[in-house]
Amino acid sequence: MKKLASLALALSVTAxxxxxxxxxxxxxxxxxxxxxxxxxxxxNFSRVAAMASGKAPFDAKVAAESAAVAEFTGKLPWVAFxxxxxxxxxxxxxxxxxxxxxxxxxxxxKMQVEMAKFSAAxxxxxxxxxxxxxxxxxxxxxxxxxxFRKD
Amino acid sequence: MKKLASLALALSVTAxxxxxxxxxxxxxxxxxxxxxxxxxxxxNFSRVAAMASGKAPFDAKVAAESAAVAEFTGKLPWVAFxxxxxxxxxxxxxxxxxxxxxxxxxxxxKMQVEMAKFSAAxxxxxxxxxxxxxxxxxxxxxxxxxxFRKD
Numbered sequence: 307m308k309k310l311a312s313l314a315l316a317l318s319v320t321a322x323x324x325x326x327x328x329x330x331x332x333x334x335x336x337x338x339x340x341x342x343x344x345x346x347x348x349x350n351f352s353r354v355a356a357m358a359s360g361k362a363p364f365d366a367k368v369a370a371e372s373a374a375v376a377e378f379t380g381k382l383p384w385v386a387f388x389x390x391x392x393x394x395x396x397x398x399x400x401x402x403x404x405x406x407x408x409x410x411x412x413x414x415x416k417m418q419v420e421m422a423k424f425s426a427a428x429x430x431x432x433x434x435x436x437x438x439x440x441x442x443x444x445x446x447x448x449x450x451x452x453x454f455r456k457d
Numbered sequence: 458m459k460k461l462a463s464l465a466l467a468l469s470v471t472a473x474x475x476x477x478x479x480x481x482x483x484x485x486x487x488x489x490x491x492x493x494x495x496x497x498x499x500x501n502f503s504r505v506a507a508m509a510s511g512k513a514p515f516d517a518k519v520a521a522e523s524a525a526v527a528e529f530t531g532k533l534p535w536v537a538f539x540x541x542x543x544x545x546x547x548x549x550x551x552x553x554x555x556x557x558x559x560x561x562x563x564x565x566x567k568m569q570v571e572m573a574k575f576s577a578a579x580x581x582x583x584x585x586x587x588x589x590x591x592x593x594x595x596x597x598x599x600x601x602x603x604x605f606r607k608d
Contacts, residue, residue, distance in 0.1 A: 329504065329513075339500050342493035346533065349490050353480065362480075378529055382497065
């Protein structure tokens, strides 16, 4: 049985391949969708981050599988930031998401690139390799949140 | 650039490979995690279901990619039904999730098998192939909801 972890390499070349034509029935669905995908991503990333910081014991298999899920789900939120999805459900997206789309998309893409490096590192089973990629992911999250997410 | 859709075959052999050891900091995180994964899955499945029923125009690429995401995210919720996650956040899981785990896991696995067939069908780009798998997925969702989800 193939492991989710083994998908990391395949996934690493799929960045930004998600259908731009994906539609949502209502703005609230789009908002809930991006929040859901980001939450699943964050939970998986944080599980590995706890290992990298020594707060949790290192489990190479769990780390690789969690990183693969974080990478995959990190590709999903972006189609759900379409026009007209600023309202409809509580959310913290700043207006700049829609007024500075080029920058937002650039930040979103950079996060996916860092997440691919992180997932590839986790696939090696080596904690030091994983640690070397944490700041890249964390930084790309923070850069985007600082610019595009309300406190 | 490889498409998400091309992952369908690889994903189809990963059913039940997600780490059973995945941990959540709080029961509410586990509940939100499974709800989030199921919502992302449902949105992607429904997008293709709308095409299959003629409510939306058929777009083979979107269908294949959406089905691949539905298949992947359909593997994720189950680790988040651990003991002690019945409370902590509004949710509709019946007590039977924990008192009849064998049946619940069986239903969860059956859904993933049907979802893999659905995703494989979507990868063919043929709408009739997709239509032939819809009842299997829908039925497996309903069977589990009827037994394990409150109205």
